[in-house]
Amino acid sequence: MEEAAAHKRGTESDLLIVGAGAKAAAISAKIHVVNRLGYGPFSVTIVEKTEPAASWLGRNGMTSGEEPLAIPPIKDVGFPYRSRRQFGDVGDEIDAGLLPFTWQRYAVERGTYAAWVNRESPPVRHRDYGEYLGWVLERAREGIAHFHGRVSGVGLAPQGDCWEVEVAERGDPADPLRHRGRALILTGPGVHREFPSDPSIADRVFHCDSRRDEFARVPAQEEVEIAIVGGGESALSALVFLRAFRPRARLTVFTPTLPLSRGESFLENRVFADPDDVGWERLDLQTRRDFVKHCDRGVFDVGVLASIAGDGQCSFVTGRAVHVGAGEGAGVALEYEGADGVVAEPYDFVVNCTGFDLLAQVRGLFDEQLRAAVERLAGPLWDRPPQTEIPIGRALELVGMEPRLHIPGLGGLSQGPGFANLGSLGLLANRVLGPLLGPALGGAAGSASEQRKSVLID
Numbered sequence: 287m288e289e290a291a292a293h294k295r296g297t298e299s300d301l302l303i304v305g306a307g308a309k310a311a312a313i314s315a316k317i318h319v320v321n322r323l324g325y326g327p328f329s330v331t332i333v334e335k336t337e338p339a340a341s342w343l344g345r346n347g348m349t350s351g352e353e354p355l356a357i358p359p360i361k362d363v364g365f366p367y368r369s370r371r372q373f374g375d376v377g378d379e380i381d382a383g384l385l386p387f388t389w390q391r392y393a394v395e396r397g398t399y400a401a402w403v404n405r406e407s408p409p410v411r412h413r414d415y416g417e418y419l420g421w422v423l424e425r426a427r428e429g430i431a432h433f434h435g436r437v438s439g440v441g442l443a444p445q446g447d448c449w450e451v452e453v454a455e456r457g458d459p460a461d462p463l464r465h466r467g468r469a470l471i472l473t474g475p476g477v478h479r480e481f482p483s484d485p486s487i488a489d490r491v492f493h494c495d496s497r498r499d500e501f502a503r504v505p506a507q508e509e510v511e512i513a514i515v516g517g518g519e520s521a522l523s524a525l526v527f528l529r530a531f532r533p534r535a536r537l538t539v540f541t542p543t544l545p546l547s548r549g550e551s552f553l554e555n556r557v558f559a560d561p562d563d564v565g566w567e568r569l570d571l572q573t574r575r576d577f578v579k580h581c582d583r584g585v586f587d588v589g590v591l592a593s594i595a596g597d598g599q600c601s602f603v604t605g606r607a608v609h610v611g612a613g614e615g616a617g618v619a620l621e622y623e624g625a626d627g628v629v630a631e632p633y634d635f636v637v638n639c640t641g642f643d644l645l646a647q648v649r650g651l652f653d654e655q656l657r658a659a660v661e662r663l664a665g666p667l668w669d670r671p672p673q674t675e676i677p678i679g680r681a682l683e684l685v686g687m688e689p690r691l692h693i694p695g696l697g698g699l700s701q702g703p704g705f706a707n708l709g710s711l712g713l714l715a716n717r718v719l720g721p722l723l724g725p726a727l728g729g730a731a732g733s734a735s736e737q738r739k740s741v742l743i744d
């Protein structure tokens with residue numbers, strides 16, 4: 287009854303999350319546990335345009351669901367389970383309360399755990415991971431309200447003390463539902479980076495966020511040539527998908543530098559799991575940039591590479607794509623800069639996997655007035671000089687902005703590489719929730735352990 291009324295008038299909550307994905311799952315599991323333990327009540331509203339875990343299930347683009355996840359699923363919504371560092375003794379209680387939300391518990395309930403371990407815990411598919419996230423979101427209910435609809439605009443409430451989102455697609459476009467939150471979290475990878483290409487060949491150019499069913503435009507029975515532009519995870523994901531979807535196609539990956547695989551020993555993993563272990567924030571910008579470049583952006587997963595090693599249909603070329611224009615007949619000409627300068631080569635299709643742009647997505651949600659207000663408080667964002675760091679604080683918030691605006695996906699460089707991906711969802715939730723939970727948990731947030739900056743190897 288109450289929920290039905292809320293559906294009519296919208297909600298007001300402590301936290302408003304756009305997108306019921308991985309980050310929303312981690313945050314709602316933690317809020318659920320904190321409320322169950324009696325430290326609340328805290329309230330969270332999640333608005334999702336498609337379905338829970340939409341990015342991973344294979345029904346909504348970006349992945350067919352069959353591609354392998356590049357992290358082990360035991361890095362689940364609570365990982366790394368060191369909440370003591372943020373919340374002292376209560377942190378241990380919270381981590382214990384999270385155990386029913388683990389990947390292990392999920393697999394045990396499905397009867398798949400023992401077989402998976404016996405097979406030496408192989409990578410899982412995006413789809414499996416999405417189903418796990420959906421299971422978490424379904425169970426984490428204490429204080430959490432879910433709404434279906436596309437957030438079409440973000441603004442500040444008239445008093446300026448909280449955020450307000452407008453939700454389209456609820457029947458009456460003139461009367462969108464509005465939700466308010468004392469803090470706002472924007473999730474998702476963003477939209478594809480601009481790629482210089484002629485509009486006349488738009489139907490021959492795909493992007494990393496193109497829906498997988500759009501690739502049906504590639505003929506199944508012909509030996510087409512496809513160029514995949516990009517040296518990172520989404521290029522590899524597109525390669526794996528196309529290899530299975532169009533086995534007759536020849537696939538060439540263009541990488542701006544010599545292609546590299548991701549370094550993934552305990553040395554790198556500990557930085558993803560908890561950047562404080564290496565005093566991340568005190569490292570100079572170049573050192574942090576180099577780490578992200580070597581371990582996250584622009585590198586390929588070793589396990590996935592193994593699956594295409596020696597495959598005659600796949601090849602790698604070092605060259606930075608500069609433009610795609612109309613080619614001979616129906617094809618395209620891909621111009622790229624390599625050792626011999628700029629050359630053009632014919633392809634039938636091109637896939638732009640040059641990266642995601644989270645700020646472009648935010649630009650689409652914030653009107654000009656709000657963007658100006660945000661930039662007055664937080665400094666230049668959209669037109670900032672290239673190579674400048676985006677000011678993201680410890681709570682993965684835009685520094686200077688009040689009410690708090692959390693954009694964890696932008697925090698990789700400032701706060702640690704795991705916050706831009708799935709590398710440390712439990713810590714991500716603790717960081718985002720720190721300002722909210724801290725006072726209620728006896729001021730433990732931001733305690734000595736949280737501030738610890740020593741360099742440890744464990």
Ligand SMILES: Cc1cc2nc3c(=O)[nH]c(=O)nc-3n(C[C@H](O)[C@H](O)[C@H](O)COP(=O)(O)OP(=O)(O)OC[C@H]3O[C@@H](n4cnc5c(N)ncnc54)[C@H](O)[C@@H]3O)c2cc1C
Pocket residue numbers: 304305306307308309310333334335336337338339340341348349354355356357435436437438472473474475519520523695706707708709
């Ligand atoms: C194909 C692919 C593979 C990846 N593989 C890995 C991997 O193996 N390991 C890894 O660590 N990282 C991986 N990543 C990176 C991953 O996307 C990020 O980690 C991401 O930030 C995941 O968490 P999230 O909650 O932010 O986003 P998501 O899980 O993508 O959730 C965002 C949600 O927001 C919804 N949404 C978007 N716009 C709106 C709107 N306007 N209104 C309402 N809802 C909206 C979407 O439908 C979606 O459900 C991958 C990314 C892609 C695209």
